[in-house]
Amino acid sequence: MDAQGNLTAVELFAGAGGLLLGTSLAGFRHLAAAEWEHNCCNTLRLNQDKGYPLIDNDMRVIEGDVREVDWSFLSEDIDLLAGGPPCQPFSLGGLARAETDKRDMFPAYTAVLAELRPRAFICENVKGLTRESFHQYYEYILLRLQHPSLAKREDETWEQHAVRLSRVHTSADHEGLRYEVVPTVVDAADFGVPQHRHRVIIVGFRSDVEASWAFPQRTHGQGLSDWITLGEAVDNLPSLNNEMHEGKARAYPGHTGSVFDKPSKAIKAGVHGVPGGENMIRFDDDSLRYMTVREAARIQTFPDGYEFSGAWSEGMRQIGNAVPVELARVVASSVACALREDTARKQMNAYLSLRLKGVVANEAAFV
Structure with a gap:
């Protein structure tokens, strides 16, 4: 002190x-x-x-x-x-x-x-x-x-x-x-x-x-306040039109994405499988896309003004760790x-x- x-x-x-x-x-x-x-x-x-x-x-x-x-x-x-x-x-x-x-x-x-x-x-x-x-x-x-x-x-x-x-x-x-x-x-x-x-x-x-x-x-x-869901966490973030986050995400056993009405699955550092299905959002029609850095940061409860040095993959690695x-x-x-x-x-x-x-x-x- x-x-x-x-x-x-x-x-x-x-x-x-x-x-x-x-x-x-x-x-x-x-x-x-x-x-x-x-x-x-x-x-x-x-x-x-x-x-x-x-x-x-x-x-x-x-x-x-x-x-x-x-x-x-x-x-x-x-x-x-x-x-x-x-x-x-x-x-x-x-x-x-x-x-x-x-x-x-x-x-x-x-x-x-x-x-x-x-x-x-x-x-x-x-x-x-x-x-x-x-x-x-x-x-x-x-x-x-x-x-x-x-x-x-x-x-x-x-x-x-x-x-x-x-x-x-x-x-x-x-x-x-x-x-x-x-x-x-x-x-x-x-x-x-x-x-x-x-x-x-x-x-x-x-x-x-x-x-x-x-x-x-x-x-x-259980018995307390409801868990905070993925949907609640990212609710007011802008929609995406970035190609990097569309059409390339795919699921495989054990990695099927996170749904909006439950807490997100654990954000991973990205060194062993992000291209194969982790850090994804699964929509009601079962379509998938990768999370943005800002969405992942919200899920990790970083403030919105907090920035991460590097490109998307580097930002996801830092957030996941x-x-x-x-x-x-x-x-x-x-x-x-x-x-x-x-x-x-x-x-x-x-x-x-x-x-x-x-x-x-x-x-x-x-x-």
Whole structure:
């Protein structure tokens, strides 16, 4: 928390900025965002210039490998580390190689977590991470997030590292950096996003933070407000006459398009099948067309003025990889509340301690 009482944050694997924008809307002031892909960095800079509450005016969009970033430029403590490590190692649409996939960035995430020691973190990934075939590695990831300073040794396998982490985790006298971690599988449609998008969100609080936190209750679905449909999301967008979006979309088993009277199917990044049937709208007469970038952005709850650098395919890739802005805002808002409550509690305890010692002369200073 800075001198003005603002919660501070750093974003890793920022992509097009879905999680970044959502946490900003929740009240976090971002000091830095790291992203290696050039077009995504252009998108972040483009929208920063347009005034979206992504980052400080002087904040750095760091273009490059997060493993090579020198974080010494940060001059203040961090309240939140947020990011979604690349999900291809665990995606149903990928090769599902998990720890053998060089795109597994969980080790990089935990390394930054250990260095910056934020009061809390938010980590998002695909639901595939929780598949039975990944169970042991998923438990290993959770242990790494709980004890990020206990890094894997060069001569260790991940299984050996997991055993060492488990021993420390169950040790009563361990006093190193530790996070209390809560993983939750969610459907974005349950939180006001017009899309069925199942993800795992892992939230952690540093052990010295007194956070009575639980994952936010869903607001939509059975017994609550109706899910927001695709039709409601794109209702007032202009009709299309662009050839690129007409006549070329086709269905295949499992990819038959999204209908207007239900939440959209999950928007995909486009690297494994958009030409074969994903990210499509199916009309009442069973005709199909691809979504526009603006439609996909609406479904991911980006504001209409938010722009994406690059052509249609590049825009769809960025949107498909993003965290829905509204889901990010809901989760980050609950984390912000817990952190502010912890700060208020500690300030009150400090005041009471000083008062008992008879050294409080000006009570107004603590109000």
